[in-house]
Amino acid sequence: MARRRSQIGGMNLDSLMDTLTNVVGILLIILIFTVLSGADAVKRIKNFVDEISAGQLQKTQAESAELRKLLEQYRDQLAALEAATPDASTNIDKAKQTAEQLRAELEKLAKSQIDPAALAAQIAERQKRVQELEGQLLEQQKQIASLKARLADTVASGPDKDAKIVNLPDPKDAPQGTSGIIFLCRGGQLVPLDTPGLQAKAMEIVKSAARAVIRQDRLDCEKLTDLFEKRFVGDRYCQLKVRIGGDARPYLAVFPRKDAGLNALELQKPTSLFARGLREMNPQKQFVDFRVWGDSFDAYLEARNAAARRGILAGWIPYSANAEYWIGFPGDFKLLCLGKEPPPPAAPAPAPGGPAKPPPPPDVVD
Structure with missing residues (x-):
């Protein structure tokens, strides 16, 4: 077992x-x-580490630093927003108060009863009154300009410095055989007007664009106007624009260029271009013809005084603030504007009972 x-x-x-x-x-x-x-x-980890280059590592470090910087900025902005929260609340309260005030004013306006027809009638009446006042003001400016022109000719005489002899202007016809040299006093300055030269500049433009602006023996004045608006036409002192007259003919409106002329202070200098031009003038054959706007009256007075010191006659014509100075195209340029017709000739006036009045003088000096 x-x-x-x-x-x-x-x-x-x-x-x-x-x-x-x-x-x-x-x-x-x-x-x-x-x-x-x-x-x-x-082995895989080792291969991945081996694939990371020094540049990639540096780029990653830079991105990490940038992220830290952005994080700090956001923290600062958050702190600033938390600090500004009371001010923002105050601004909101102010905005609400302003909105309530505006709402109350709108309610008042809504309750007011305004009759558009009555308001339009009042505006028309006031515009009519303004036009009347402007006409009165222009007339007063002309009177003041005439008085200043008279005062410009005042000279001192005698040993007493307070004694003065006032030479009042005496408007009269320009001496026979003399011609006026036109100067424009506008925009706070005085510029010479070279009418033949400006007309030649305008004709150059018309000839260069003849195919576009001349049709059926007529001038397309609208196209010509646009052409002058798009490009500069003029000289160193003035620029030209096209205007259509009531006689269906084109005209040239002259505008002084900005800062191209002489102001009142510059005209006081004996070495100015205007003073040198006066020295070249012949007082027996030439006189100075001023076109004066209200914004350049001081320049006109200085130029007139300079002409008086040289013994050169002078005439002047005042212009309203919005008035333009026109010159015609050369005399041989007869084309009318396309689509425009001149007015019919006026009926001859009945012969007066007395002797015929003489025609007005073409040139007047004072």
């Missing part, structure tokens, strides 16, 4: 050894796979 138990014990140990052998084998296999997987992971 004892021997049988010994056989059973040996069989149990063999089974145990087989089991242990299998377990150890499985563990070895698992260990081998684990080591291989770890080696592959280390």
